[in-house]
Amino acid sequence: xxxxxxxxxxxxxxxxxxxxxxxxxxxxxxxxxxxxxxxxxxxxxxxxxxxxxxxxxxxxxxxxxxxxxxxxxxxxxxxxxxxxxxxxxxxxxxxxxxxxxxxxxxxxxxxxxxxxxxxxxxxxxxxxxxxxxxxxxxxxxxxxxxxxxxxxxxxxxxxxxxxxxxxxxxxxxxxxxxxxxxxxxxxxxxxxxxxxxxxxxxxxxxxxxxxxxxxxxxxxxxxxxxxxxxxxxxxxxxxxxxxxxxxxxx
Amino acid sequence: xxxxxxxxxxxxxxxxxxxxxxxxxxxxxxxxxxxxxxxxxxxxxxxxxxxxxxxxxxxxxxxxxxxxxxxxxxxxxxxxxxxxxxxxxxxxxxxxxxxxxxxxxxxxxxxxxxxxxxxxxxxxxxxxxxxxxxxxxxxxxxxxxxxxxxxxxxxxxxxxxxxxxxxxxxxxxxxxxxxxxxxxxxxxxxxxxxxxxxxxxxxxxx
Numbered sequence: 001x002x003x004x005x006x007x008x009x010x011x012x013x014x015x016x017x018x019x020x021x022x023x024x025x026x027x028x029x030x031x032x033x034x035x036x037x038x039x040x041x042x043x044x045x046x047x048x049x050x051x052x053x054x055x056x057x058x059x060x061x062x063x064x065x066x067x068x069x070x071x072x073x074x075x076x077x078x079x080x081x082x083x084x085x086x087x088x089x090x091x092x093x094x095x096x097x098x099x100x101x102x103x104x105x106x107x108x109x110x111x112x113x114x115x116x117x118x119x120x121x122x123x124x125x126x127x128x129x130x131x132x133x134x135x136x137x138x139x140x141x142x143x144x145x146x147x148x149x150x151x152x153x154x155x156x157x158x159x160x161x162x163x164x165x166x167x168x169x170x171x172x173x174x175x176x177x178x179x180x181x182x183x184x185x186x187x188x189x190x191x192x193x194x195x196x197x198x199x200x201x202x203x204x205x206x207x208x209x210x211x212x213x214x215x216x217x218x219x220x221x222x223x224x225x226x227x228x229x230x231x232x233x234x235x236x237x238x239x240x241x242x243x244x245x246x247x248x249x250x
Numbered sequence: 251x252x253x254x255x256x257x258x259x260x261x262x263x264x265x266x267x268x269x270x271x272x273x274x275x276x277x278x279x280x281x282x283x284x285x286x287x288x289x290x291x292x293x294x295x296x297x298x299x300x301x302x303x304x305x306x307x308x309x310x311x312x313x314x315x316x317x318x319x320x321x322x323x324x325x326x327x328x329x330x331x332x333x334x335x336x337x338x339x340x341x342x343x344x345x346x347x348x349x350x351x352x353x354x355x356x357x358x359x360x361x362x363x364x365x366x367x368x369x370x371x372x373x374x375x376x377x378x379x380x381x382x383x384x385x386x387x388x389x390x391x392x393x394x395x396x397x398x399x400x401x402x403x404x405x406x407x408x409x410x411x412x413x414x415x416x417x418x419x420x421x422x423x424x425x426x427x428x429x430x431x432x433x434x435x436x437x438x439x440x441x442x443x444x445x446x447x448x449x450x451x452x453x454x455x456x
Contacts (some may be wrong), residue, residue: 120376
């Protein structure tokens with residue numbers, strides 16, 4: 001495995017791999033996003049008690065899910081950056097952090113506009129909402145630490161340590177609704193997996209939701225790939241291979 | 251793996267494990283304080299190993315399922331009283347003046363915030379609806395669970411819904427000039443009258 005992974009420590013190899021991968025994420029991502037959104041927001045049936053308001057789930061759940069998922073990805077990049085000191089991994093931290101922060105913000109924001117008509121409040125300091133807010137602060141902290149130092153590599157190391165430490169928050173977010181009593185309900189998708197005989201959602205709602213989940217994963221991954229490649233080019237702008245690419249060659 | 255990387259990996263994993271342990275202990279110590287609300291059983295029988303019971307007069311949140319058949323309208327029609335239950339026999343009565351959230355229903359989960367005015371009676375200033383993780387179309391809900399959701403905005407103000415005949419039998423309420431214009435919470439009823447230490451007055455706000 002090491003022999004297979006090792007070439008990607010070289011920024012040029014990562015750049016070329018990313019370029020090859022990008023369309024495989026971007027195109028299905030955009031298609032699934034359109035399909036999922038139209039399917040979920042227009043064609044899926046209304047809920048028996050929440051009516052059409054529940055449709056915000058098609059944005060809320062995918063963004064909250066991948067806010068956590070990308071945090072784990074960022075922490076893995078941070079581990080590689082701190083232990084193996086591979087520069088591409090350091091850049092990956094900063095490629096992921098803003099995307100994750102925006103996803104976290106979207107999940108909090110859609111949660112608030114969902115909570116107001118359904119629960120009766122925009123915000124409540126229950127364990128789930130609070131831990132998700134902490135996730136947003138962790139993302140912002142990682143981004144701030146990354147740029148806080150004169151030396152970029154020191155900043156990446158500091159940000160990486162915060163990113164790894166913050167991973168503790170991920171299981172807390174996920175299990176908050178099981179460990180404590182909260183206003184937030186438990187996870188629909190987890191229920192789907194653990195309780196097959198009495199599904200929490202009928203297929204005509206579940207399929208558009210899963211489509212949106214994958215659409216968010218693919219399109220946000222595409223954004224991260226593009227951000228990483230920009231960063232690589234910027235850092236390597238004086239290297240011959242980068243100059244060649246910037247001049248318009250392949 | 252070369253020794254320097256090995257050392258870094260060891261240091262990182264020791265830091266992470268220590269922090270995970272520390273966080274775990276903190277959360278364990280705080281576990282009862284992180285709970286958003288008391289359940290009716292906790293309120294009546296005491297919470298946790300120490301069986302701590304909240305005192306009368308304390309502000310707290312209570313969460314439970316609305317007992318079917320327990321919803322009563324008091325006085326002017328905007329004041330509602332209902333019982334909450336969780337698993338046990340313990341029941342807690344919540345009394346609330348204002349607009350109920352749209353998801354309010356008998357059998358629905360509710361989180362109410364307010365003052366404990368009796369051992370198992372709460373005067374709520376805010377009632378929030380807690381819905382579960384299940385979503386389904388209306389027809390399926392009716393066929394599968396026999397639930398037909400009627401939002402309280404329909405039975406709190408109007409005469410036409412089928413909820414109302416039920417409530418009218420239990421005691422008159424009139425909707426004269428006091429109808430709320432929209433979904434905003436009306437002003438808090440004044441606390442001074444009707445809810446003294448002596449007893450609870452059902453028609454307190456007339």
